[in-house]
Each structure stands twice: as C-alpha cells, then as structure tokens.
Amino acid sequence: MPTISDLVASGAIVKIEVELSAHEQQLRLLYGTPSFVAWLEEILAGAVPPRPLGELSPAQQIDDLFYSFLSGAPLVFNRQFRAIRAEDNAVWELKTADVRIFGWFMAKDCFVAVFGNWADIIKDHDLYRGYRIAIRRLRRELGIDATLCVKGGAPDDVLSI
Numbered sequence: 001m002p003t004i005s006d007l008v009a010s011g012a013i014v015k016i017e018v019e020l021s022a023h024e025q026q027l028r029l030l031y032g033t034p035s036f037v038a039w040l041e042e043i044l045a046g047a048v049p050p051r052p053l054g055e056l057s058p059a060q061q062i063d064d065l066f067y068s069f070l071s072g073a074p075l076v077f078n079r080q081f082r083a084i085r086a087e088d089n090a091v092w093e094l095k096t097a098d099v100r101i102f103g104w105f106m107a108k109d110c111f112v113a114v115f116g117n118w119a120d121i122i123k124d125h126d127l128y129r130g131y132r133i134a135i136r137r138l139r140r141e142l143g144i145d146a147t148l149c150v151k152g153g154a155p156d157d158v159l160s161i
Contacts, residue, residue, distance in 0.1 A: 001145050004106060007031075012142055013112055016040075018066045027072030028109040028159075033138070036103075036113045043099070049118040054097030061096035069094070069111070075159065083153035084132045089139075089146065090153040091132040095119070102131040104139065105150040105158040114138060 007013045013031040020026060032040065044059050054061050068075060075081050083090040084102070092111070094101040100122050103113040114135050122128065139149060150158050 001147055002143055004031075004110070004148065007142065007148075016066065016113070018063060018070050020067070020071055024071050026070050028070050028111070029107075030066060030070055030111055030113070031106075032103075032113040036101075036116055039116045040113075043116070049098045049120060051120050052098055053119065056097075058096070058098045062099055062101075065094060065096050065101075072109075072160070075155075077155045081155075081159075084128050086153040088151045089136075089149045091135045092158065093128075102135060104135060106144075106148045108150060108158060109160055111158075 013033055014037050016030040016032050081094050083092055091104055098119055100117055100119050101113050102115040103111055105111050115131050
C-alpha cells in the first residue's frame with residue numbers, strides 16, 4: 001500500500017499550491033493527477049465554459065476556491081463541496097459557479113483532484129456516476145486502500161471546520 005510520498009515520487013499525483021499571504025500558512029493539502037493538472041492549465045490559459053454562470057472567470061473561481069481550501073477557510077457544504085454519494089470512501093466534488101472538480105480525500109484536509117469539467121456539461125449529461133466509478137477504479141489501480149481514503153461522507157469527516 002503506497003504512501004502519499006510514494007504517489008508523489010511515482011508521479012501519480014502532483015502537489016498543487018496557491019500563493020498565500022505572508023501572514024498565512026497552508027492548513028490543508030491539495031494534490032492533482034497529471035491529467036487534472038493538464039486540464040487545470042487549460043483553464044488557467046483562459047478556457048471558458050459554453051454558458052458562463054459566474055461573474056469571475058473560471059480561472060479566478062478556481063483560484064479563489066483553492067485559496068480558501070489551502071488557507072483553511074471554512075467551505076460551505078453543498079455550495080463549495082459535497083460527497084457525490086453518501087458512502088464509505090466517498091468521491092467528493094469541489095464546486096464553483098462554472099467548474100466541478102472530482103476527487104477524494106486521502107486524509108482529513110488532504111484532497112486529490114482527478115477530474116475537472118464545466119458544471120453545465122456535467123449536469124446536462126449527468127456525468128456524476130461515471131466520475132465516481134472512474135475515481136474508484138483509479139484508487140484500485142494505484143493500490144489505495146482505506147489508509148489513504150477517508151471514510152464517511154459528512155463535512156466533518158474530511159475537513160477540520
């Protein structure tokens with residue numbers, strides 16, 4: 001069974017960082033798969049959704065969400081994050097007006113982003129089940145068991161609130 005360090009060393013996941021203010025420290029950890037990071041780079045390069053919903057650009061929305069997450073700011077359950085389905089070893093969704101990010105919590109306050117997509121596309125094509133199954137498959141392929149997957153689907157299970 002791999003550790004977080006093993007997954008980083010093998011390139012299975014990459015640490016994602018956002019610049020915090022000088023007086024702040026990172027209170028949570030955020031990782032992404034290489035394919036998620038490639039998708040994120042497209043967003044940061046200016047990609048826009050088919051039907052924008054947010055006032056900010058998608059890149060700004062993600063930056064704000066990641067900043068809040070990493071700085072330890074409270075996240076609003078169901079508005080900014082939620083479990084896709086209430087189950088052990090749940091797949092979670094981080095949310096902005098235009099973007100949905102799917103992954104899992106390896107430990108409390110430690111999220112791994114696996115897929116990102118436009119909110120409208122996910123809703124229009126009901127992609128939640130497919131992302132949930134793909135993430136569970138990825139965890140099996142990486143040899144991740146209960147030691148690197150938080151049990152439970154409640155906000156207190158995954159975040160120090």
